[in-house]
Amino acid sequence: MNRKVIVVGGGLAGLMSTIQLAERGQKVDLFSLVPCKRSHSVCAQGGINAAVNTKGEGDSTWEHFDDTIYGGDFLANQPPVKAMIEAAPKIIYLMDRMGVTFNRTPEGFLDVRRLGGAKYSRTVFAGATTGQQLIYALDEQVRRYEDAGLVQRYEEWEFLSLVLDNEGRCRGITVQSLTSLEIEAFAADAVILATGGPGMIFGRSTNSTINTGFAAASAFMQGATYANGEFIQIHPSAIPGRDKLRLMSESIRGEGGRVWVYKDGKPWYFLEEWYPAYGNMVPRDIATRAIFKVCVDLKLGIGGENKVYLDISHLDPHEIDRKLAGVVDIYEKFVGDDPRKVPMQTFPAVHYSMGGLWVDYDQMTNIPGLFAAGECEYQYHGANRLGGNSLVAAIYAGMVAGPKALEYVKGLAKSHSDLPVGLFDEAKAKEEAKKTAIFALQGKENPYRLHQELGNWMLENVTIVRYNDRLRKTDEKIQELMERYQNIGVGSGAAWGNQVVPFTRRLWGMLTLARVITLGALRRDESRGAHYKPDFPERDDENWLKTTKAEYSANDILFSYEPVDISYIKPRKRRYDVAKEVTMQNEQ
Amino acid sequence: MSNETPKEVALLIKRCPNPQATAYWEEFKVPYYPKMNVVSALMEIQKNPINARGESATPVAWDCNCLEEVCGACTMLINGRVRQACSTLVDMLSQPIRLAPLSKFSLVRDLVVDRQVMFTNLRKVKAWIEIDGTYDMGPGPNISQKVQEQAYELSKCMTCGSCLEVCPNVNSKSKFIGPAAIAQVELMNSHPIGAQQKEARLQALMGEGGIAECGNAQNCVKACPKNIPLTRSIARLNRATTVQGLKNWLNR
Numbered sequence: 001m002n003r004k005v006i007v008v009g010g011g012l013a014g015l016m017s018t019i020q021l022a023e024r025g026q027k028v029d030l031f032s033l034v035p036c037k038r039s040h041s042v043c044a045q046g047g048i049n050a051a052v053n054t055k056g057e058g059d060s061t062w063e064h065f066d067d068t069i070y071g072g073d074f075l076a077n078q079p080p081v082k083a084m085i086e087a088a089p090k091i092i093y094l095m096d097r098m099g100v101t102f103n104r105t106p107e108g109f110l111d112v113r114r115l116g117g118a119k120y121s122r123t124v125f126a127g128a129t130t131g132q133q134l135i136y137a138l139d140e141q142v143r144r145y146e147d148a149g150l151v152q153r154y155e156e157w158e159f160l161s162l163v164l165d166n167e168g169r170c171r172g173i174t175v176q177s178l179t180s181l182e183i184e185a186f187a188a189d190a191v192i193l194a195t196g197g198p199g200m201i202f203g204r205s206t207n208s209t210i211n212t213g214f215a216a217a218s219a220f221m222q223g224a225t226y227a228n229g230e231f232i233q234i235h236p237s238a239i240p241g242r243d244k245l246r247l248m249s250e251s252i253r254g255e256g257g258r259v260w261v262y263k264d265g266k267p268w269y270f271l272e273e274w275y276p277a278y279g280n281m282v283p284r285d286i287a288t289r290a291i292f293k294v295c296v297d298l299k300l301g302i303g304g305e306n307k308v309y310l311d312i313s314h315l316d317p318h319e320i321d322r323k324l325a326g327v328v329d330i331y332e333k334f335v336g337d338d339p340r341k342v343p344m345q346t347f348p349a350v351h352y353s354m355g356g357l358w359v360d361y362d363q364m365t366n367i368p369g370l371f372a373a374g375e376c377e378y379q380y381h382g383a384n385r386l387g388g389n390s391l392v393a394a395i396y397a398g399m400v401a402g403p404k405a406l407e408y409v410k411g412l413a414k415s416h417s418d419l420p421v422g423l424f425d426e427a428k429a430k431e432e433a434k435k436t437a438i439f440a441l442q443g444k445e446n447p448y449r450l451h452q453e454l455g456n457w458m459l460e461n462v463t464i465v466r467y468n469d470r471l472r473k474t475d476e477k478i479q480e481l482m483e484r485y486q487n488i489g490v491g492s493g494a495a496w497g498n499q500v501v502p503f504t505r506r507l508w509g510m511l512t513l514a515r516v517i518t519l520g521a522l523r524r525d526e527s528r529g530a531h532y533k534p535d536f537p538e539r540d541d542e543n544w545l546k547t548t549k550a551e552y553s554a555n556d557i558l559f560s561y562e563p564v565d566i567s568y569i570k571p572r573k574r575r576y577d578v579a580k581e582v583t584m585q586n587e588q
Numbered sequence: 589m590s591n592e593t594p595k596e597v598a599l600l601i602k603r604c605p606n607p608q609a610t611a612y613w614e615e616f617k618v619p620y621y622p623k624m625n626v627v628s629a630l631m632e633i634q635k636n637p638i639n640a641r642g643e644s645a646t647p648v649a650w651d652c653n654c655l656e657e658v659c660g661a662c663t664m665l666i667n668g669r670v671r672q673a674c675s676t677l678v679d680m681l682s683q684p685i686r687l688a689p690l691s692k693f694s695l696v697r698d699l700v701v702d703r704q705v706m707f708t709n710l711r712k713v714k715a716w717i718e719i720d721g722t723y724d725m726g727p728g729p730n731i732s733q734k735v736q737e738q739a740y741e742l743s744k745c746m747t748c749g750s751c752l753e754v755c756p757n758v759n760s761k762s763k764f765i766g767p768a769a770i771a772q773v774e775l776m777n778s779h780p781i782g783a784q785q786k787e788a789r790l791q792a793l794m795g796e797g798g799i800a801e802c803g804n805a806q807n808c809v810k811a812c813p814k815n816i817p818l819t820r821s822i823a824r825l826n827r828a829t830t831v832q833g834l835k836n837w838l839n840r
């Protein structure tokens with residue numbers, strides 16, 4: 001039978017899915033907004049987690065699993081997380097064989113460092129550009145399969161919508177060339193979405209500009225369930241820019257960086273004081289809230305602003321160059337100071353989405369034949385992600401999605417080539433009509449300014465600290481923006497190479513997902529991981545140890561909740577002022 | 589320049605709606621902010637596409653993605669020099685800031701060019717490691733810190749095209765693959781597993797458009813934003829291909 005699988009996304013998750021399929025002889029069409037090598041995964045600095053235990057600290061996959069579940073405040077389904085953690089060391093060895101230039105110990109083994117929420121050094125890294133090195137290695141393997149005729153790449157093509165057959169199965173996609181703006185429909189027997197995170201919904205974040213979440217939003221509007229949208233990670237340390245908030249990796253603290261502000265004229269290392277067991281290595285949600293408290297409640301931020309010092313000036317400059325050069329360069333380039341000499345000034349920024357498309361343990365969404373992998377799905381991080389766990393989750397999800405998609409395809413009674421062409425013509429015609437409608441928008445609103453307004457509201461009201469009245473107002477605002485959207489003016493530019501029209505389409509997706517995030521947060525009356533409400537400061541397992549599931553129905557968003565599989569580790573109170581062992585004893 | 593804080597930034601942008609059209613220059617003025625980069629200036633134009641004469645302009649097309657100089661997308665000519673628009677700060681430039689697309693690649697629109705040829709070149713030189721498969725084979729080879737450090741320098745290449753842009757031997761009449769792909773051959777050949785396919789890559793470099801077309805102008809190494817020792821790679825591979833050529837001749 002003539003089989004075809006489509007992968008949308010050329011980041012870590014999409015490339016690994018593609019490799020898995022090609023390795024099994026399956027032909028793949030691979031789509032990406034940008035040449036795969038320029039995908040957002042290049043930004044990852046700190047490293048990738050696996051309990052390789054090359055420092056004799058006695059780390060184990062069980063410890064890594066427990067840290068991940070505990071760090072995620074028990075919201076993740078445990079079986080897939082356990083499987084991922086157990087696969088992690090093998091993933092590192094594989095990436096090493098593919099030529100990733102991981103840092104080495106003096107004897108030539110894989111070097112490891114510590115990231116937040118862990119007591120062990122289990123983060124493997126390639127300088128401070130780990131994501132770049134990982135994606136290049138996978139891109140090279142895909143190029144090899146391209147050379148062998150198994151993979152056809154479509155770079156600078158944008159996924160627009162799913163093609164669903166009359167049984168509700170996913171049978172292909174519509175796409176648009178970002179050069180000519182022409183629209184095409186591609187048929188397939190299964191589709192894997194690996195389209196990354198939605199950081200741009202918050203205007204500026206640590207994310208790349210293509211991270212609008214449009215692909216996930218589009219699938220959502222066609223019936224895919226979106227899970228745990230309200231869980232958005234705010235990273236404690238970034239530097240401000242008008243175009244982007246640039247991340248200052250957690251690995252800076254992992255290598256000995258200390259966070260402080262002046263109090264009574266002296267440096268005050270508040271993380272070390274408040275969390276003696278973990279110090280500067282507390283997880284991100286904890287560090288971010290502590291910084292918020294210091295800057296907003298205690299008004300001790302640098303110069304009265306929401307900024308704190310992140311200090312590595314006491315470290316050996318040679319070691320900094322070997323292990324942190326990538327980030328230190330960014331700081332020097334954009335701020336102008338040398339962190340080897342002067343403490344850096346950083347502040348929290350939107351960084352990562354724990355939520356995403358709902359998938360089962362085979363990475364399949366609720367739409368048969370539609371799979372999802374990587375940051376665009378929700379499976380591996382619960383209510384808060386540990387540093388270094390996302391790279392491994394993206395690669396692992398690709399390792400599952402590829403083979404599972406193939407298994408699914410093999411079980412199909414009909415091939416995509418047996419379907420009526422009308423199905424694809426119709427899908428294409430629908431997108432053509434949408435395109436025409438966007439070109440016809442000639443009102444007064446500028447889409448980029450509308451986007452900025454959305455970002456400002458989301459940033460103000462749906463990040464570190466959340467209040468129900470403000471969440472309600474934000475949702476009203478988003479709906480107002482959706483009305484004003486109809487009055488956008490896209491200008492008179494021709495179709496060729498036009499960037500305003502595709503951006504305007506993405507903006508609708510961002511607005512839709514912004515509602516999913518905001519309404520999910522409004523409903524969840526508790527505090528868990530990255531989701532914090534001062535009016536409901538405690539975790540409430542009785543009512544909220546549940547996955548949020550959002551569905552789209554006739555322009556409305558419906559919510560339902562699903563119990564979490566906690567079959568391995570019983571939920572216990574999460575605290576970082578004491579060692580984890582103490583929290584376990586308290587439970588007994 | 590005076591010590592007063594400027595209120596505006598003047599940009600002169602080379603515009604061209606498509607490859608068949610004739611290019612023209614259009615001036616824009618955008619608000620100034622301390623430490624702003626060229627990307628932020630371009631973003632201001634997106635939000636207010638009005639040119640310096642107060643006429644509404646078609647929005648400027650330009651590429652960007654990571655905004656922290658690791659993806660390579662926003663490479664363009666800034667005041668005549670090849671640079672990334674994200675890491676180029678306005679304060680360091682004389683005004684009006686002249687922005688033009690890379691000249692060695694085919695134009696799409698305004699500042700956007702098509703750099704697919706660089707990926708095709710990576711394919712030509714087989715810039716990948718031939719692993720048996722992705723199944724579990726246990727730990728990879730032991731590698732010394734020294735070898736890792738040298739390889740890491742080369743692995744930072746973001747295929748931005750700066751080195752091709754400044755190379756006199758990369759032009760419409762030549763098929764020269766350029767320095768970036770050559771350095772990737774050195775990277776792959778220096779890996780213990782990659783070394784097993786060393787000869788195939790050297791053969792590729794000895795073909796048309798290969799290393800022999802380097803004229804040793806040494807512009808590439810100066811233009812590389814990641815300070816990759818491109819000329820060192822070229823020199824090493826020059827020797828290696830000579831040896832390979834001799835072997836080929838002896839084994840005829």
Ligand SMILES: Cc1cc2nc3c(=O)[nH]c(=O)nc-3n(C[C@H](O)[C@H](O)[C@H](O)COP(=O)(O)OP(=O)(O)OC[C@H]3O[C@@H](n4cnc5c(N)ncnc54)[C@H](O)[C@@H]3O)c2cc1C
Pocket residue numbers: 008009010011012013014031032033034036039040041042043044045046047048049130131157158159160194195196197206207208210211214215247351352373374375376387388389390391392394
């Ligand atoms: C600054 C920064 C540093 C980080 N550091 C770390 C770290 O040290 N360790 C760690 O574990 N994690 C880190 N993360 C998180 C991690 O990098 C990401 O979560 C991960 O790389 C996501 O991989 P992905 O494959 O899911 O998506 P991405 O790499 O974002 O790829 C998405 C792909 O989908 C394509 N795409 C999207 N939409 C469409 C569409 N509509 N049509 C066609 N193609 C589309 C894009 O072109 C792209 O190829 C960091 C994140 C940031 C922002």
